[in-house]
Amino acid sequence: MYEMYSNTDIITRFKATDTEPVYISTIHGELVYYSNRSPKKNTPNEDALAVIPVDDETIILVVADGIGGMSDGEEASKIVIQSLISAVANIKSSVRESILDGIDEANEKISSRNVRAGTTVSIAELSGNKLRTYHAGDSLILLTDKHGDMRYESLSHSPVGYGLMCGAFDKEQAMKHPERNLIYNYVGCEDNHINIGPVLDLSDNDTLILSSEALPDNIYNKEICKFICKEPLLDAIGKLIDQCNLNMEMPLHDRCCHPDDFTLISFRKKIEKL
Secondary structure (H helix, E strand, C coil), rough: CCCCCCCCCCCCEECCCCCEEEEEEECCCEEEEECCCCCCCCCCCCCCEEECCCCEEEEEEEEEEECCCCCCCHHHHHHHHHHHHHHHHCCCCHHHHHHHEEEEHHHHHHCCCCCCEEEEEEEEEEEECCCEEEEEEECCEECCCCCEEEECCCCCCCHHHHHHHHHCCHHHHHHHCCCCCCCCCEEECCCCCEEECCCCCCCCEEEEEEEEEEHHHHHHHHHHHHHCCCCCCHHHHHHHHHHHHHHHHHCCCCCCCCCEEEEEEEEEEECCCC
């Protein structure tokens, strides 16, 4: 679905039940977003997303995955989105510092509630041809080039993520690991911390994905890269979403799939040629 966009509008999605991805064309590049609850539940979608334009050079993308099993995951994901929007609207020194201030504010608000709640968060700061990422938890940030080669993937703050990093097991073993859904770090926990990625130069047709854990829990990252490199962005993301939803409904014989709320933002950079 195509949607008109003014390049200054803030987009948010809370408790969404999207049936198809939405495509918008911005001065920053092409963008597709989607959010829907798990096919295996009737309770509200606990994920949230935001597209936050800063100026003609900079845009911020956010995916927050309210933690299932806690009493108020949907409210936690909403709080982190709203805190980031507020912080970015009042930039004091830099976009980076405002993002960190927004996360700190959200962490304090969530932690001070009288209910047990938390959310992961994945953030992309896109400025010109530069990308910087921020994340806490196990939501995915993935950057691939036009050939489908992975340029960057975030590290899940979980036993499985750290096990992969140190070579204790491979991706196939990770997909089936009994502790796959445990996480050490999220917004709302006492010792929350934010992983800040390196500044990356974007090339023509590089494609970025931010997603809640439903995507990496049901499709390997290398497969995700192959899905999105060969077609126009809306078509590619539509097929990726269809495959992920199918895997959640009908698990494949060679992996353990995990039905979950599913939220995604994808961005493709078009570099102007002089």
